Amino acid sequence: MFVQLGGPDNVAEITGRRGMLVRASSGKGVTYQARNTKDVAMEMVNMHEKQLFMGGKKLVAIISEAGSAGVSLQADRRAVNQKRRVHLTLELPWSADRAIQQFGRTHRSNQASAPEYRLLFTNLGGERRFASIVAKRLESLGALTQGDRRAGLSLSAYNYDSGYGKRALMMMYKGIMEQDPLPVVPPGCTSEKPDTIQDFIVKAKAALVSVGIVRDTVIGNGKDSGKVSGRIIDSDMHDVGRFLNRLLGLPPEIQNRLFELFVSILDLLVQRARIEGHFDSGIVDMKANIIKIQGTPKTVHVDHMSGASTVLFCFTMDRGITWELSSQASIEKWQVKSTDPA
Structure with missing residues (x-):
């Protein structure tokens, strides 16, 4: 990716590396090349790269945790490069505190515009756990989310561990344990074929047993032969973090289906809250x-x-009014005129 962005001539590198491996022009073999030059000492190479980025000579910067300490890369009004920053996070850190520090590299005072943030991760449901933890922590601090609503896409979209998320998880668990009907059709199933829903419930229950969410399991005999029963303790019924964490131990297929079911129920709850006027959208533009x-x-x-x-x-x-209502009103007005005797 470093080469595709233009290499060291176009990309500012702010990392802990002292050198790099460069492939020979012939395509055979590589050579080691130091990051610094005769004019720049190794201890100052990161600061030099930062100045090139802030001065607009390089419009892309790659930073790592090792090299980003004390570095400010926001669209500072005093800098030549005041273009809006788009901060891509290729790998979310395990600690929310470290994530906050990383986001803070491009979001500081005296900036011409707030940055946009893009969290990159795979489509595995369990991996979204990390984004959820970071988003929840940032929301609790009031940073980079609705507190500054113009900082691009709100990270609250990744916060599944909310009040609605806890309710959605409880409804999903009760549906899988067949205590209550599921409020939505599970992914990969159709309401016209109840057998597909029942098959999903059996697989989902087995998956929850395998990761320790369903406890005290008993395999039925006789009429209920092969049917698994058990219980989910009260503390787990609302623990979204535990659910997302345990998802990582499941095969991708059932992992994604469980996560999609959880998100579908969450979306349904949020939609209902919007319709009833109970949903808090934070700071919005009217x-x-x-x-x-x-x-x-x-x-x-x-x-x-x-x-x-x-x-x-x-x-x-x-x-x-909407275009549809306006069109309907025009049609009705025309019909009234057309039936009015001359």
């Missing part, structure tokens, strides 16, 4: 054709310590 303040602003609370007041503003917004 858009309308006409916005007018309604009434006089009202002070709803005054802090006794600081004297700061919380003021309620009410607005009326005219968003217009």
